[in-house]
Amino acid sequence: MSVSLIPESAPFNESQRAWLNGFLAGWTGLEPGSEGEGLAAATGLLESETDTVVEEDFPWHDSALEMDERLKLAEGKPVERRLMAAMAQLDCGACGYVCQTYSEAIAAGDESNLTLCSPGGKETAKMLKKIIKEAGAPSSNGQAATKEADGQISRSNPWAAPVKSVHNLNNEGSSKVTTHAVIDLAGSGLSYRVGDSLGVYPTNCPDLVDAILSAIGSDGSEAVEGPDGFQGTLKEALLTKSNLRDVEEELLELLIATTKDQAEKTKLQSLVDSDELDELDVLDLLEIAPSAKPPAAGFAMSLAALNPRLYSIASSLDAHPEEVHLTVGRATCEVKGRERKGVASTMFSDRINSGDKVPVFVQPSHGFTTPENPDATMIMVGPGTGIAPFRAFLEDRQAAGAKGKNWLFFGDQHAATDFLYEEEFAAMQESGLLTKLSTAFSRDQAEKVYVQNRMTEQGAELFEWLEEGAYFFVCGDAKRMANDVDKALHLLITEHGNLNETEAKQYVESLKSANRYVRDVY
DSSP: OOOOOOOSSSOOOOHHHHHHHHHHHHHTTTTTTOOOOOHHHHHHHHHHHHHHHHOOOTOOOOSOOHHHHHHHHHHTTOHHHHHHTSOOOOOHHHHHHHHHHHHHHHHTTTOOOOOTTTTHHHHHHHHHHHHHHTTTOOOOOOOOOOOOOSSSOBBOOOOOEEEEEEEEEEEOOSOOEEEEEEEOOOOTOOOOOTEEEEEEOOOOOHHHHHHHHTTTTTOSSSSEEGGGHHHHHHHHHHTTTTTOOOOOOHHHHHHHOOOOOHHHHHHHHTTOGGGGGGGOHHHHHHOOOOOOOHHHHHHHHTTTOOEEEEEEOOOOTTSSEEEEEEEEEEOEEEEEEEEEEOHHHHHHIIIITTTEEEEEEOOOOOSSSSSSSTOOOOOEOOOOOGHHHHHHHHHHHHHHHHOOEEEEEESSSSSSHHHHTTTHOOOOHHHTSEEEEEEETTTSSSSOOOHHHHHHTTHHHHHHHHTTTEEEEEETTTHHHHHHHHHHHHHHHHHTTOOOOOHHHHHHHHHTTOOEEEEEEE
């Protein structure tokens, strides 16, 4: 009986499956025609576990808990619940699901990409793989299954939208670059609500692609197949389809199998199941084993798919018909003496020009939008690029003639160089649309001041607005800013509501239950 090491549910076509079967058979020592269960049989455990009665109480679904705490709460639960516990618990929608439905899709075999949880990052992706392996099922290399386009614009069928303009919102002298991008939706039929996100499929930096091709001794002209049914040259695959930041086990195994130098092989083998692997990108790994010259076809398939980036929409359709605006901060850092560039953020700041096209789709929000009642009061906290949806909220209310009060908290480094949309917000204040604007520029004084400090300083008034029925919105960094804002909110409610800690927590929970405390964090 012929054994396939690649399960039928895996997202590969026949030629990809044949190549991987041959490679893995040689690596594991299995001979074609040998008998055995094979990796495909392992999916039986995964399928049987999804038949377990669903436990609807999810005590781990709390973003304030550390991953080990969440996983402990999910011990003994079906595999889909353990997968859920490994996620960021934000229900942010960046993966195209919420935490529960993403985990269920993975467990059911409907979603093979384990790298979609952006807030959870590598920690989540690594744990998802571990849980899948422990369950006896094969892990994914991050390539999502190709879905048949149904004609609707979606994550699997994006629209190639022309870029109308890009410009830097920061003034000269700033250490930051924040791109305001205007994207044309004319002819697409795409619509969105304020609070939704725009999914953007980026391209990789050509300099990084050239360095990788040089490292494997290729000119990039080889015909390869890649994620989502891509067929083209290796260079095209690396530019538009491949994740060059995250190293997959498949690439590590491929380099171990193809390196001719024993010292390099030993170093690569030491990286198996090592945390050090999380700090490396594809070029780093190739530089560790310069003698490894993997075949182009195998190399292309060993890389994860390049996931879309989701950005909070910074415009209202009523204010800008057939357009969508984004606010994108350029992200870079230096690791091991080499500049690492945020893929999409540097695409917008460095490589996109008017007239270029970017593949996009709309990702609906999960309750993060303006109140249905136009007379409702809003408090919005959005430092840095977290300002994006609140620009949209205010534009939407202005276009609708909404009468509700609006209070905006905005912060960044310096007022002179980093006050994003300053003139627009000044005009909104003058017109009466923006009732109150509280700013926090952290580097303009000796002691750093942040939006949560401004909340605390004006806690009495803020609590008064909450008591009047205000909605409280937060957008931005999940790990630091959002947590600091949440702590400040609890403290000011405790102080100005004359409540104890337990009562303040119950007050905040009541805001959440009424959809009056809503966050878009990442």
